Amino acid sequence: MSAEIVVVGSLNVDLVVSVSRRPEWGETVLGKGFFTGNGGKGGNQAYAAGKLGASVAMLGKVGDDSFGNQLLSSFEEVGVDTTSIERVPGESTGVALINVNDEGENSIIVSPGANHHVTPEYVRKHEQVLQQAKLVMVQLEIPLETVLEVAEIANKYGVPLMLDPAPARKLPDELYKKVTYIVPNESELSIITDSEVTDMKSATKASRGLLEKGVDTVFSKLGSKGVVVIKSDKTFSVEPYKVSPVDTTAAGDAFAGALATALVEGKDLQSATKFANAVGALTVTKAGAQVSMPPLNEVEAFLKNTNS
Template sequence: MAKILVIGSMNMDLVVETERYPEEGETLIGGKFEQIPGGKGANQALAAAKLGDQVEFIGACGDDSFAPKLKSSLKAGGAEIDNIFEIKGVSTGVAVITVDKKGNNRIIVSPGANYELDPEKIEKIKDKIAEAEIILLQLEIPVDTIEKIVEIASKNKTKIILDPAPAQKLPADILTRVDYLLPNEGELDLLLAEAENKSRLEKIEALLKMGVKNIIVTEGEKGIYYYSQNKELHLETLKVKAVDTTAAGDVFAGAFAASLIAENNLKKALEFAVQAAAYSVTKRGAQSSIPDKKELNEFLAERSK
């Protein structure tokens, strides 16, 4: 039985390096091109598996050449993959990513099979949701699928961690059941229908009143901010030279879930997630930037010299 169940997207990332982003109608000659396993769900599952244990990933892929590579990456990292749905005649999800010389990225996602992960398929794996201690979710699969997962998880008292990315407005019956919400600042702005003229604290208060139990706002170099009904906390990020920020948020989410299960201590889980995310931005690619415990410990030991 998996303690952490990650349900979400799996994509092949098609990554091109560039000095700068092209203007409208402009063609640039880019640098290095790579095909790197990714997808927010698969990234988070791999991070949780490499930095913890007893992790299963459930998603959907096509019957093309990308699917075996994505499955192999997850399995090699220690994630269980027995319940991935293969959709005939549909492409596996693809993300087209450009990374500039400062390590910033721009991403276009073609969901493909990820959008075939519908509520009917979730019904087939509902026992997995009921048995897990934590469900980790993102928004690269249909929202009605998320609603179905959250409904099953809440009935079975399975803790729900939701990374609301890509940013979009969500119905109240999802938000009210979330135990840990992990938006960045832009995603926080889009979660609530009437958020335009509200300050950040007003948005936080509105979400807490709706029933969200814990909110963790990630702000890149500024660190993370934690809010609950009776507590606020700020943790600074580690100062590193960023090479590629592609999967930093996913590494944070996966590491947070892994540490929360292992330590049962919120502050330690947040600190661990910040450290893992900092490591990830020093490496290129999505899953290729995810550390295991040994790599993360060596990274931290080197910094302490």
């Protein structure tokens, strides 16, 4: 197996319900609809890139259950290589319980299941897959020691590493030294830098702290305020696209998958960010995670109409 983009991360099935508000403890709230979808931050990013036509391979684990079958079939539909995905006997596939309100905002509870078994040993077994990649992507829904092992292997072979620091937590400095691209939203950027990020100015300041720790490029996703991109020798921002949000689930993952796709294709940072921003914007106009992600022709039509 050889792929230009290799994603190491979580694989979940999403159980989604629409609600007017989240219930308090001990309270029952009636929902207005329910559906299941495929998710997990790792799975979402691989699917997004695959749907855009990138060469993608996924490393991760699922349970020996129907949810695992569902995830594998979905990847194959968009050409994601699942050769290295392993099943864990006696363990459930990861599940995410997602509430979506009337404004399209979500709250999520994740039961990791088989994702706990994505170990450093498993990653080392597939070291050659990482070695042959042009870009490796990783997130924080798998054990941190595994994330560190992925970073070590990518660094060993000179393969750029993209880190999505979600769910956000304090990270060891040794990891930042091996990160080429990091793609936090403002909440995640606040947590990992221990600073308050509310606008472009504060995001720029926090991002420079990550550069000092060794990160090459920071993409700060600020929602309706756009994206701020910072390298040692340049800083620029990309305005958001105005759309009517339905569900923000997986918009950040779609952005990451699209950004990886554009970078591997050789797009410059500004063009890659605009492309990823468009993919993220289109994703929020539909309900669900992977099902809401646009194919390449839809993105190209959107950009053409927006720029005309």
